[in-house]
Structure formats: C-alpha cells, structure tokens
Amino acid sequence: MAQSPGPGADAGLPANPLSAANPAIRGALPLGGAALVGCGSAVPATSLSNADLSERVDTSDDWIRSRTGIGARRVAGPGETITSLAAQAAFAALDHAGWEPQQVDLILLATSSPDDLFGTAPRVQAAIGASRAVAFDLTAACSGFLFSLITAAQYLRNGSFQRVLVIGADQLSRWLDWDDRRTCVLFGDGAGAVAMQACPASEDGLLAFRMRSDGSRNACLTLAQTDAQRPLVGSTSAQVGGFAPIHMNGQEVYKFAVREVPAVLAELLQSTGVEAASLDWLLLHQANQRILDAVADRFAVPHERVLSNLAHYGNTSAATIPLMLDEAVRDGRIQPGHLIASSGFGAGLSWGGALLRWRGPGGIPDSAGA
Numbered sequence: 306m307a308q309s310p311g312p313g314a315d316a317g318l319p320a321n322p323l324s325a326a327n328p329a330i331r332g333a334l335p336l337g338g339a340a341l342v343g344c345g346s347a348v349p350a351t352s353l354s355n356a357d358l359s360e361r362v363d364t365s366d367d368w369i370r371s372r373t374g375i376g377a378r379r380v381a382g383p384g385e386t387i388t389s390l391a392a393q394a395a396f397a398a399l400d401h402a403g404w405e406p407q408q409v410d411l412i413l414l415a416t417s418s419p420d421d422l423f424g425t426a427p428r429v430q431a432a433i434g435a436s437r438a439v440a441f442d443l444t445a446a447c448s449g450f451l452f453s454l455i456t457a458a459q460y461l462r463n464g465s466f467q468r469v470l471v472i473g474a475d476q477l478s479r480w481l482d483w484d485d486r487r488t489c490v491l492f493g494d495g496a497g498a499v500a501m502q503a504c505p506a507s508e509d510g511l512l513a514f515r516m517r518s519d520g521s522r523n524a525c526l527t528l529a530q531t532d533a534q535r536p537l538v539g540s541t542s543a544q545v546g547g548f549a550p551i552h553m554n555g556q557e558v559y560k561f562a563v564r565e566v567p568a569v570l571a572e573l574l575q576s577t578g579v580e581a582a583s584l585d586w587l588l589l590h591q592a593n594q595r596i597l598d599a600v601a602d603r604f605a606v607p608h609e610r611v612l613s614n615l616a617h618y619g620n621t622s623a624a625t626i627p628l629m630l631d632e633a634v635r636d637g638r639i640q641p642g643h644l645i646a647s648s649g650f651g652a653g654l655s656w657g658g659a660l661l662r663w664r665g666p667g668g669i670p671d672s673a674g675a
C-alpha cells in the first residue's frame with residue numbers, strides 16, 4: 306500500500322512527529338484499510354434535452370454535444386431535494402452492501418447545494434434510519450465526493466469507524482441562471498453513494514491519493530454570497546443571506562482541468578509504480594467529454610476504458626463520480642478487483658485524485674480493520 310505524503314510534505318514543512326506517516330508511530334497503530342463494498346445512485350425523474358433548452362436560450366444540440374458531450378440532464382422537480390436523492394442513493398448502497406441502516410457509523414455528504422446550510426447529512430441520516438451514525442456535510446464542489454471518500458478512508462483505516470456511507474449529491478439547478486447559456490447547459494442534478502468498510506490493510510481499496518486547493522483562482526468558478534445589506538440600527542447593518550447564480554470562466558476552468566488532472570494522476574501512478582496500461586478504468590469527474598478524452602490521450606488509455614455518462618446527466622458536480630461508478634458496477638463493466646484511477650476537479654479551485662480498487666459486497670468480518 307503506497308501512502309500519500311502528509312500535507313506538509315509537499316509544502317516543505319517539518320513532518321508532524323505524531324503523524325501516522327512517522328514509522329515509529331505507524332508501527333504502534335492498528336492501521337487497517339478501507340474497502341469499497343457497495344454503491345447506489347438516484348436521479349430526478351425529469352430529463353431536459355438540449356433541444357428543450359434551445360427553446361429557452363440561444364443554443365443548439367449540435368453546439369452542446371460537440372463542445373461538451375452532453376445530450377440531456379436531470380432537473381429536480383417538486384418534492385425532489387438533496388435529502389430525497391441522497392437518501393435514495395444511500396438506500397441503494399446499503400442494499401448493495403448488505404448492510405442495515407443501524408450498522409452505519411458515519412454519513413459524509415458531499416454537496417455544494419444543501420437543503421439546509423447548517424447541514425443536510427443529518428436529514429439523510431433520519432430519512433434512512435441510520436440513527437447510530439454521525440452525519441455531516443463536506444463542501445468541495447466537484448471534488449467533494451473524492452475528498453469525502455479520502456476523508457472516510459482515514460476514519461476506517463485508523464479504527465474509528467467500521468462502516469461509512471459516502472454520498473455525493475448536488476442540485477445545481479437551484480443555483481443556475483437559466484438565461485445564461487454559458488452555464489445552464491452544463492449542469493444537472495443527481496446523487497450517488499458508496500459504502501466503505503474497514504478491512505485489513507492488505508486489502509485497502511484506496512491505494513494512493515492526492516488532494517489540492519488553489520484559492521487564488523477562486524474567481525474562475527463561484528456560487529458566492531451576495532453582499533446586499535439590511536439596515537439595522539443607526540449606521541449598523543447586517544448582510545442579507547443569499548447566493549448569486551453560478552458564475553464560470555469556462556475557458557480558464559477547462560485549461561486548469563486539462564493541466565492539473567493529468568499531473569495529479571501522473572503523481573499517483575509514479576508513487577505506486579502502477580502503469581497506466583494496467584488501469585481497468587479512468588473514472589473522472591464528468592464535466593466535459595473533451596476533458597475526459599484529453600486525459601485519456603495523455604496516458605494512452607483506450608477510450609473504451611474511460612467511463613462517461615455525460616450524454617445522459619451532464620455535470621452533476623459532487624454526484625458525478627459515484628453516479629458513474631454505480632452505473633458501471635451495475636451493468637457489469639466494473640468487476641471486483643478492478644483498478645480505477647479517479648480524479649475530481651472544480652470550484653475552489655480544488656482537485657484531487659485517487660487510485661481505487663473496487664471490492665464489492667461481502668466477505669469482510671466486523672473489526673477486520675483493527
């Protein structure tokens with residue numbers, strides 16, 4: 306198992322003597338692994354085609370398909386929310402893994418479009434009856450699911466938890482300017498979930514990872530608080546809560562993605578000694594088919610091993626990776642033992658990568674991680 310260096314390693318900071326990366330500490334800790342043992346997904350019922358959108362904004366099916374690969378996207382209707390979609394995906398993942406809701410220790414919900422800014426994960430916990438689980442949100446835009454999966458793996462590896470549900474769910478249709486053709490054609494709503502379980506270190510499903518942020522480029526892609534003020538008393542005022550629709554410099558984000566995603570994946574391959582030719586699948590954040598193709602070409606990965614469902618769902622932000630994973634597991638493309646190179650990237654700016662081994666349900670006794 307190749308460990309990723311601690312965050313300090315890249316920045317040239319002194320190593321934390323209490324870090325598990327310290328061999329002296331590491332030997333004393335019952336470090337285990339984290340296995341990917343189940344998945345599920347959910348999308349809203351309503352599909353909006355490119356032709357539908359061209360009735361509203363000055364665009365065309367040809368422009369959208371040729372520039373992005375997107376043919377349609379799902380849009381949440383009345384009664385469909387982050388909570389309902391995430392709960393549906395979570396139920397499917399529980400069923401796939403063969404778990405009861407009461408067995409779940411932690412629910413991590415990656416979302417940038419919560420039902421409740423105080424946190425939507427507790428609503429999901431209640432909806433699925435996982436009353437033993439602690440539940441909280443994690444926000445990192447389109448990198449959110451990968452960052453959550455990596456975070457969950459740490460709790461499983463260090464023995465804190467046995468079973469974790471990692472969910473990526475977004476409803477960006479709430480936050481689009483539907484008259485802005487540069488953004489409204491790109492995004493859709495959906496949710497995906499992965500069940501992760503503690504396992505022996507030798508069976509760890511997270512072979513290596515990298516996580517990166519660059520706030521200096523934040524303005525490239527924002528869903529930012531507006532600065533309207535409400536007068537209170539005298540000269541005192543308070544900000545009025547509310548967010549401006551998604552604003553994106555598409556070309557800058559495109560250039561960022563085709564530069565940073567290959568770089569982070571190359572680091573992962575180099576650190577583990579894995580050859581690109583031995584990857585079973587490239588499972589990248591689904592933002593644009595041209596980005597998927599550029600990354601595949603960089604590593605000479607045949608296009609049939611690059612997973613894509615952009616044509617049906619567009620960019621569902623934190624949901625794209627688990628939504629795609631679930632589809633490919635259920636139709637039999639991803640098999641137990643397959644090696645997957647994954648990368649998430651997006652607003653923040655944030656990006657990261659992980660080398661994953663899909664395990665699938667069954668065969669791990671409780672306390673196997675200890």
Ligand code: ACO
Nearest residue numbers: 364368372446447486487490555556558559592593651652
């Ligand atoms: N239909 C028709 N024409 C359009 C549309 C549209 N939907 N959108 C833009 N155009 C026009 C533009 O106005 C422009 O016209 P002009 O030259 O007359 O001004 C022309 O098409 C070209 O526009 P570009 O922005 O240069 O088009 P580009 O080829 O760069 O494609 C796109 C735009 C698809 C947004 C691309 O830049 C892209 O995919 N960027 C990456 C987005 C991304 O990956 N986001 C991921 C993160 S998401 C997250 O974290 C939440």
